[in-house]
Amino acid sequence: GNCGSSVFVTLINANHCPGAAMLLFEIAPSSSSPSSSSQTLQTLPAVSSSSLSLSSSPPSPSSSSWYLHTGDFRYHADQVKSIKKRTSRLEGILLDTTYCHPRHT
Numbered sequence: 001g002n003c004g005s006s007v008f009v010t011l012i013n014a015n016h017c018p019g020a021a022m023l024l025f026e027i028a029p030s031s032s033s034p035s036s037s038s039q040t041l042q043t044l045p046a047v048s049s050s051s052l053s054l055s056s057s058p059p060s061p062s063s064s065s066w067y068l069h070t071g072d073f074r075y076h077a078d079q080v081k082s083i084k085k086r087t088s089r090l091e092g093i094l095l096d097t098t099y100c101h102p103r104h105t
Helices: 077-084
Strands: 005-013 021-029 065-071 092-095
Touching: 005 077
Parallel strands: 065 092
Antiparallel strands: 005 021, 021 065
């Protein structure tokens, strides 16, 4: 069914194995176009969480919601720059971790 939203996905280089990508989801009200660009699909360079803020309140009905799915990735500062070109606020991060232990970071 129609949930009244449009979803746009931006691929960000995961700096991991060839072809690996993080997915930046923009969920916009259905009457909106993506705020990031007129392109439907784009790939961005290879994000520090200290540069992005996680939202503690829901977005206003007229604004987009943003979510990042990391998959397997290796951090590079250009990843943050790529995301900040589109938004400085994320409603959530789906972090893919193999061991989820500080000694593996």
